[in-house]
Amino acid sequence: MKDAAEMYIPTFDDVRAAYERVKPHIHRTPVLRSSYLDGLTGAELFFKCENFQKAGAFKVRGASNAVFGLSDGEARKGVATHSSGNHALSLSYAAGRRGIPCHVVMPRTAPQAKKDAVRGYGGIITECEPSTSSREEYFARVHAETGADFVHPYNDPRVIAGQGTCSLELMEQMKDFGGGLDMVVAPIGGGGMISGTCLTLATIAPDVKVIAAEPEQADDAARSFRAGRIIADDAPETIADGLKVPLKELTWHFVSTYVADVLTASETEIVDAMKLIWQRMKIVMEPSSAVPLATILKNPDTFRGKRVGVIVTGGNVDLAKLPWMQA
Amino acid sequence: MKDAAEMYIPTFDDVRAAYERVKPHIHRTPVLRSSYLDGLTGAELFFKCENFQKAGAFKVRGASNAVFGLSDGEARKGVATHSSGNHALSLSYAAGRRGIPCHVVMPRTAPQAKKDAVRGYGGIITECEPSTSSREEYFARVHAETGADFVHPYNDPRVIAGQGTCSLELMEQMKDFGGGLDMVVAPIGGGGMISGTCLTLATIAPDVKVIAAEPEQADDAARSFRAGRIIADDAPETIADGLKVPLKELTWHFVSTYVADVLTASETEIVDAMKLIWQRMKIVMEPSSAVPLATILKNPDTFRGKRVGVIVTGGNVDLAKLPWMQA
Structure with a gap:
């Protein structure tokens, strides 16, 4: 594994370029409010609703940036990834929009609904056994056979720059709500969304604190944050299934440089929320x-007012x- | 029961007045689109999302119009209704905003969650037995004791004028989508929403067809529509629990005068949708x-294009x- 010094660290210019590139392929998702939740928390909450995004998640921002940033020659061979979640869906969606193949290595034990959804967007699935070694073996084979461009779910500068377009939009939309923000809270798994958020806000709104939110049962980012180095958990279990993956060198760069705090919540607290x-x-x-x-x-005291x-x-x-x- | 000739039939001026009256107390709910559902139906669908409305339903429009249209003298005695659904919630919400009492007669067998929700908005519940005779007896008593203004869930000109503000907003919002509509489809139970929709569209967009949608298992409106007179079912059962109530004289006036068709769907079709x-x-x-x-x-042929x-x-x-x- 390369460390961050060897990888290209995306800049805010990359976020701006990403936004121009992905705009035709994504939704400008709405910002919703809830007077009830404002009352309950004593804060003013502005929900940036990427659940309404194309393919159902913010991941389509980074995936589209990678796909539409390829030259025609590169694009012809398609893209490839290993994921059984939103990144697989999003990359299939983006590749479909460009009319190029998308190869996805997925464990054969992944839910049928997820496989159907990836195929629904035109993704080509190669099934592996549900183990890291099998996944790597199958992915290496697919990669070698197709020459497709590997788009990592988060440890990729193109993906991080794409995710950074979300807070770019949010900050623009805040003008309709009479001003800025004191903080932004986003979930943290591999750290792609948090990294993109840091990247954008550090330039356009450096006073806005970025807080990462993590399940207690998969709190590797919180422990990494306190230890000052990446700590990866082996197969954590949490209901928040998008947040089980560990930080990698590029996302760790952003987390360790810009994040104000990593807060955690229990499984019951997550389900209640x-x-x-x-x-x-x-x-x-x-x-x-x-x-x-x-x-x-x-943490009401942190957010009140x-x-x-x-x-x-x-x-x-x-x-x-x-x-x-x-229950 | 009075017939429509004896009741005041609201006009579009009442809708306009209602909108000025209720605007500070309701949300201007968004219009959402879905490219997937457009593709599936071959139509262009514009979803007016009253699920995001205050108290969680369009009913707050009519309830607020009734509550805020009372003189101070009338208002002092409060409002009263019998309902175990969204009208009870909405009337409690509106009365709470005006700071006046709201009396709700509900069967003691209604779900605890509904009772809690009504009380959460400040409603005062009187429990009756789960029968029409008991409900009427208890309601008459509450009405006599309190002198509160009776706000019927739908057979009330103030309520119908209030519901009419929904399509007023929708037609304004359609300007953001480059033009008008060919039809509006709304569910029909007692007919309050459909009546308000007819009332507004007949004036501001008379070419827009109004289509009522009803569960097959509670198809009294469809049968009334074809028979040319109100047919009320005795206790129909459907998953669409807001649509079990029959038409009354005032809503029948609008349905029989303006509705283009009443279409029905089975329980399975409703759940799938x-x-x-x-x-x-x-x-x-x-x-x-x-x-x-x-x-x-x-009915794809009716809506395609x-x-x-x-x-x-x-x-x-x-x-x-x-x-x-x-299942």
Whole structure:
């Protein structure tokens, strides 16, 4: 693995270029408010709703930036990734828009619904065994056979610059709400969204604190943050299934340089926050997206009286298996 | 029961006055689109999202119009109704905003969550037995004791004028989407929303067809429409629990005069449409609100190539008892 010094670190110019590139392919998602949740937290909350995004998640920003940034020659061979989540969907969506192949290595044990969704967007699935060694073996083979461009779910400067377009939009939209923000809270898994958020805000709104929100049961980013080095967990288990992956060198660069704090919430707190948002805001979102509100409710003194942006990262959830049904 | 000739029939001026009156107390709810559902239906669908409305449903428009239209003398005695659904919530909300009492007669068997929600908005509940005779007896007593103004859930000109503000907003918002509509589809139960929609569109957009959507299992409006007189069912059963009530003289006036057609959908079709909207649009809405899409999917030839407004009436649903869990 390369360290950050060897990798290209994206700049705000890359975010601006990414925005021009991805704009025709993504939604400018709305910012929603809830007077009930404002009352409950004593804060002013501004929910940036990437659950309404194309392919159902913010990941389409980074994936589209990678896909539409390829030269025609590069693009012809397609793109490839390993993911069983929103990145696989988003990359398939973006590749489909460009009319190029998208190869996805997925464990054969992944839910049928996820495989169907990737195929629905035109993705070509290669099934591997559910182990890291099998995934790497299959991915290397697909990569060698196709010559496709590897788009990592988060440890890729193009992906981070793409995710940075989300807070660019949010800050523009804040003008409709009479001003800026004191902080932005976003979930942290591999750190792609948080890195993009830091990248953008450090340039256009450096006074806005970036706070990462993480499940207690997958708190590798919180422990990394305190230890000053990447600590990766082996197979953490949490309902917030988008947040199980570890930081990598490029996202660690942004987390260690810009993030103000990493707050955690328990599984019960995450599920309660998710249910509260569904009930009160009438929006469908993933467990991962509820972690920010869970940490806000848990740390009222940190947020009271503040204007807080909350990134609702995605809305792809299995409606037949909602967490409050599993009691 | 009085017939329509004896009741005041609201006019479009009443809708305009209602809008000025209720505007400070309601949300201007967004109009959402779905490229997936457009592709599936071959129509251009514009979803007017009253599930994001205050108190979670369009009913707050009519309830607020009634409450804020009272003189101070009338208001002092409060308002009263019998309902176990969104009208009870909405009237409690509006009365709370005006600081006057709201008396609600509800069957003691109504779900605890509904009672809690009404009380949460400050409503005062009187429990009756779950029968029409008991409800009428208790309501007459509450009415006599309090002198409160009776606000019927739909057979009331103030309520119909209030519901008419929804399509007034929708037609204004359509300017952002480059033009008008060919039709509007809304669910029909007692007919308050449909009547308000007819009232407004007959004046400001008389070429827009109004289509009522109804569960097959509670198709009294469809049968009334074809028979040319009100046919009321005795206790119909449907998952779309907001749509079990019959038409009354005032709503029948609007339905019989202005509605272009009443289309029906089966329980399965309603649940499938509901799930589709949750999955694809990432919004939480009630089974009743899915009936329009269910009828659109069932009658593709009627809607293909048309610009169709769809009223999403409410979002108050028990998240622990979603219909696709009961298979």
